[in-house]
Amino acid sequence: MAAGRRGPGDAPPPFGDDRRAPPLAARPRIGLEGRSGEGLRTPGRRGQLAELFEKCAAWKDVQVLKIAGHYPYYRVIEETDGTEVVVDGKRLIMACSNNYLGLATDRRVTEAAADAARRWGASTCGSRLLNGTLSLHDELDRRLARFLGKEAAVVFSTGFQTNVGTISALVLRHDLIFADRMVHASLVEGMHAAYGETKRFRHNNMEDLERLLSSADPNAGKLIVVDGVYSMEGDLANLPRIVELKKKYGARLMVDEAHGFGVMGQGGRGTGEHFGVHEDVDLVMTTFSKSLASIGGVIAGRADVLNWIRHKARALVFSASMTPPAAAAALKALEIIEQEPERRQRLWDISERVHRELRGMGFDTAPSVSPVVPVVVGDQALCFRFWRRLTDLGLFASPVVKPAVENELVRTVFMATHTDDQIDRALEMFQKAGRELGLIPHEKPHTRVEVKMARPGVTGFYSSHEGGTTAPGAQDGGGRLEIADVLLQPDQPWSRRLSDAAEMITWKALNAGPEDWKQLGELPVRLWQKRRQIPSLLISAGMNFVSRRQQGGQSSERDA
Numbered sequence: 001m002a003a004g005r006r007g008p009g010d011a012p013p014p015f016g017d018d019r020r021a022p023p024l025a026a027r028p029r030i031g032l033e034g035r036s037g038e039g040l041r042t043p044g045r046r047g048q049l050a051e052l053f054e055k056c057a058a059w060k061d062v063q064v065l066k067i068a069g070h071y072p073y074y075r076v077i078e079e080t081d082g083t084e085v086v087v088d089g090k091r092l093i094m095a096c097s098n099n100y101l102g103l104a105t106d107r108r109v110t111e112a113a114a115d116a117a118r119r120w121g122a123s124t125c126g127s128r129l130l131n132g133t134l135s136l137h138d139e140l141d142r143r144l145a146r147f148l149g150k151e152a153a154v155v156f157s158t159g160f161q162t163n164v165g166t167i168s169a170l171v172l173r174h175d176l177i178f179a180d181r182m183v184h185a186s187l188v189e190g191m192h193a194a195y196g197e198t199k200r201f202r203h204n205n206m207e208d209l210e211r212l213l214s215s216a217d218p219n220a221g222k223l224i225v226v227d228g229v230y231s232m233e234g235d236l237a238n239l240p241r242i243v244e245l246k247k248k249y250g251a252r253l254m255v256d257e258a259h260g261f262g263v264m265g266q267g268g269r270g271t272g273e274h275f276g277v278h279e280d281v282d283l284v285m286t287t288f289s290k291s292l293a294s295i296g297g298v299i300a301g302r303a304d305v306l307n308w309i310r311h312k313a314r315a316l317v318f319s320a321s322m323t324p325p326a327a328a329a330a331l332k333a334l335e336i337i338e339q340e341p342e343r344r345q346r347l348w349d350i351s352e353r354v355h356r357e358l359r360g361m362g363f364d365t366a367p368s369v370s371p372v373v374p375v376v377v378g379d380q381a382l383c384f385r386f387w388r389r390l391t392d393l394g395l396f397a398s399p400v401v402k403p404a405v406e407n408e409l410v411r412t413v414f415m416a417t418h419t420d421d422q423i424d425r426a427l428e429m430f431q432k433a434g435r436e437l438g439l440i441p442h443e444k445p446h447t448r449v450e451v452k453m454a455r456p457g458v459t460g461f462y463s464s465h466e467g468g469t470t471a472p473g474a475q476d477g478g479g480r481l482e483i484a485d486v487l488l489q490p491d492q493p494w495s496r497r498l499s500d501a502a503e504m505i506t507w508k509a510l511n512a513g514p515e516d517w518k519q520l521g522e523l524p525v526r527l528w529q530k531r532r533q534i535p536s537l538l539i540s541a542g543m544n545f546v547s548r549r550q551q552g553g554q555s556s557e558r559d560a
């Protein structure tokens with residue numbers, strides 16, 4: 001593995017990965033001398049004694065955090081309706097579930113799960129290879145392959161197993177893996193289990209990826225592995241460039257769409273669809289524990305490759321299949337995802353509002369361009385205090401600290417089913433806690449609020465750190481998507497085009513800085529030029545809005 005900064009997969013939160021403990025010489029001596037246990041001595045390792053459980057007894061991090069009242073993990077949820085939970089008898093707004101579309105508590109999904117338990121039982125008690133493939137699993141394989149536009153798919157019992165099983169089955173001795181340093185822990189486990197060598201490139205650094213690819217054995221089988229949406233910081237893989245590189249160097253590409261499935265792209269197929277390169281993604285992986293509101297995982301791709309994985313992936317062959325209720329819940333959730341695109345729209349609306357308002361208060365939510373909203377704190381102790389205060393105020397969020405992330409942050413995700421009132425209250429809690437702890441100024445800064453969101457159809461960037469147009473104004477290649485272009489999109493219904501254009505006008509006006517005045521000034525001209533295609537209602541609404549703003553009128557949303 002390449003040296004350098006570790007990604008979250010290398011060191012799952014919160015306390016690092018002890019499997020890569022320091023060499024014995026660097027560890028505190030473990031005092032077993034004087035005891036008779038011959039078998040406890042580790043021969044040949046500088047006479048050091050190492051009793052297997054001693055490290056556990058010596059490890060006090062958790063106790064220290066508990067004494068400080070700052071232990072944020074393994075919280076027991078006593079009740080949930082999805083958007084709110086009860087912990088220690090107190091009601092909290094759930095702000096870090098990966099239940100993006102809010103389907104985990106949807107009546108249709110829970111009924112499907114209950115019916116499946118009644119019909120098929122609680123467990124299959126067997127692996128898919130032998131007695132554990134029910135018609136539910138077979139249907140899921142087929143429906144997911146169809147949805148993802150791939151020849152075949154196979155469903156595992158968890159997303160973690162899908163990644164471990166797929167990579168270790170495919171990457172044999174002499175094959176090479178090229179993985180982003182920030183990929184998920186399950187992909188890293190797959191790389192550890194694979195016989196081939198792994199090379200890690202700097203996060204989303206395409207020069208580094210090309211450097212590794214160009215110096216590799218041209219005859220070796222090559223697999224590039226990335227997350228579509230990075231789960232902690234919410235930025236995306238630069239898939240258009242990765243696809244170019246994979247073609248140039250004859251590699252295959254696997255994308256983990258755990259946080260992209262149901263969220264990214266017009267149809268919710270993931271980051272590949274979002275960037276228009278879905279066909280070039282050889283292996284699409286997703287988990288069912290997020291938008292699909294269940295537990296399980298799937299890998300989809302070419303039929304012969306899937307046939308290989310079905311018979312060679314140890315995590316599939318030697319593990320019991322998904323439970324019938326889990327399989328039925330995922331099937332129902334998939335059906336709803338296909339039929340109710342408005343859920344995705346609502347998720348993006350909420351996420352964009354949360355990003356904008358948090359940034360407006362002075363918080364840093366970079367580099368996210370997705371519904372994963374990281375509130376960057378940058379200091380471990382402060383991060384735990386911030387989390388504690390948010391909890392006391394009534395918010396359930398997750399603190400994420402080094403080495404899982406470079407800068408400590410509180411990770412939030414709001415769901416399509418949160419109400420506006422819940423979002424209002426959550427934002428107030430952020431403002432209160434942030435001000436109390438000095439994370440944000442007491443007055444709202446008057447700086448321009450930059451919000452880049454990789455909403456369906458807005459594809460010119462993968463991170464808000466990137467230069468270029470701010471959302472929703474970028475299109476493929478970094479060019480600007482203008483209001484007239486939106487209105488002329490023939491594949492979109494008229495009503496959708498109108499609302500997108502109105503949203504863009506509003507956004508432009510709300511976020512106008514000095515450099516935008518010229519552009520805003522030209523807006524009515526452009527609208528006029530396209531007047532034949534644009535209803536007069538929209539023209540007047542947009543122009544009124546812009547002129548009010550130019551005359552110093554205030555926007556309600558910006559100042560809320």
Ligand SMILES: Cc1ncc(COP(=O)(O)O)c(C=O)c1O
Binds near residue numbers: 163184186287288
């Ligand atoms: C990017 C990514 N991949 C894979 C997984 C594993 O999925 P599962 O929860 O189904 O094991 C997760 C879950 O956190 C994830 O975030």
